[in-house]
Amino acid sequence: MTDQPQGEPTSATVQVPTSERHVPVMLPRILELLAPVLEAAEHPVHVDGTLGMGGHAEAVLERFPHARVVGIDRDPQAIALAGQRLERFGGRFRAHHGTYDEVAAALALHEVGEADTLLYDLGVSSLQLDEVERGFSYRQDAPLDMRMDPTTGRTAAEILNTAEHGELARILKEFGEERFAGKIASAVLREREVEPFHGSARLVELLERTVPAASQRSGGHPAKRTFQALRIEVNRELSIWSTAVNHALDHLTVGGRLAVLSYHSLEDRITKRAMADGATSSAPPDLPVELPEHAPWLRLVTRGAEKPTADEVAANRRSSSARLRVAERTRATAPISPTGSTRPTRRR
Ligand SMILES: C[S@@+](CC[C@H](N)C(=O)[O-])C[C@H]1O[C@@H](n2cnc3c(N)ncnc32)[C@H](O)[C@@H]1O
CATH class of the missing domain: 1.10.150.170 (Putative methyltransferase TM0872, insert domain)
Structure with a gap:
């Protein structure tokens, strides 16, 4: 299991512009993988479940002028800084303070319908690591806090x-x-x-x-x-992510895509499993013909997990452990489960 380097703060951050506090990871590749959806829809909705400093969200707003973005973050400081950075996009950007499993509430509150694309860039931001007093770093003495919110x-x-x-x-x-x-x-x-x-x-x-x-x-x-x-x-990172990844898939339009950047193997395993479940038939193995409701409802867009290039890692050490997975929703699913989930689960 690897994780973003947690020990090394860079510099005092108060005067540093928001855009320089966190370098968005695998940005060109993520835009490329989301482009077919964001270019095809007339007024696409993109959810950034981990808004952070708003780097990925800003790139989506710039590159896809018809897109609206709802950005979620549990860190009030991130919401405030990204809000300032993205103010110039007016009503095309909405910020939502909360955890990323609240995607349904965020979409409903901002009345934008379902998501055409969702991005989750998991883990901590450089802002959180660099602000010594938040206690994420072991290199300098600080109160042992570590709460993102x-x-x-x-x-x-x-x-x-x-x-x-x-x-x-x-x-x-x-x-x-x-x-x-x-x-x-x-x-x-x-x-x-x-x-x-x-x-x-x-x-x-x-x-x-x-x-x-x-x-x-x-x-x-x-x-x-x-x-x-x-x-x-x-931060209950893994338990929240286990719920959130399924909520994210539930709120994806047909043809929509979910992109996830993980930084350690436990998060990536949860992502891989949720995506594989939707991309695999849920038909019992002894059934001669697959009924439509058992057919896969996701398509894996990335083959396995993609990694950043060596050039990116050299330029941004914090990207080194990143793993990117993208899945596309291929069909609607009927609410068949008593738990209220709108999709079939795979038989294990
Ligand atoms: C790696 S940063 C995102 C950086 C962002 N993509 C950018 O380009 O600036 C991860 C962010 O996710 C937020 N976060 C982590 N866990 C969260 C959760 N369960 N719910 C909401 N936000 C969360 C953190 O507060 C942090 O700001």
Whole structure:
């Protein structure tokens, strides 16, 4: 599992223009893959589920002059900065503060109908990584917060100070693939008896003491995996994405496309599975003829996951772990499930 480098803030960001705070990843390729839909529809609706600094959204608004864009982000600071950046597009752009599983609410609120294209650029933005006081980075001492939406939810410090040993070890193992999860959890529990955790430096110091030296030589910074795991847990990244990817597919028009950029294997696995489910017949294997309602309702546009080019990675190190998957909805589906989902599920 790889993730966006979480340790290295660049510079103080307050005076830096929004367009320079985050470089949109795989932008030309994403525009190319969404173009057939955004060029064909008369007034297409594009949902950017991870608005961030508005880089991808701005490119869509510029390249497709008839498109309207609804941008969702849970980070109020991102909403404010992207809102300023995209103000010049007037009513063609609408911002929505919330989590990206709220796509239905966002579409209804802005009265734009269903989405012709959706883009999810998962993970953290450079703004979040660079703003030291938000506590995402292990390179500088800062309050252990890590909430993308600082108005709600548990902070990383609260998790460290309250989680039981088993829960903490599970978080570190599952979301950070940390080999020494149990050992680190024990050290955290011992340390918090002395004094609760507040700042990142004390946690980093603990990790430097706890992760064996040999593993530090081969496995990168000893805090890398623990910080990633805490960030994923604090923001409930995987559970929200598991729901959101299915909601996104449900709100796609026939012929519409969903594009997803993932930065670690757990997110990408969820995306791959949701797309593969729709692209596979749900007919029981012993049925001689496939009934129309069992036919696939998605087509995979990318073959597997596409990666950024070497040139892009050289120019933007944060793109290095990106994986892009795009799927197209090929048919409408009847509401057949008691859960209210509008599509068939594949038999496993
Ligand atoms: C990688 S950045 C997006 C950058 C954007 N594509 C651009 O070009 O500027 C990811 C953004 O998604 C937001 N985000 C992450 N998880 C979210 C969620 N569950 N719901 C809504 N926004 C989320 C983060 O706050 C962050 O601003």
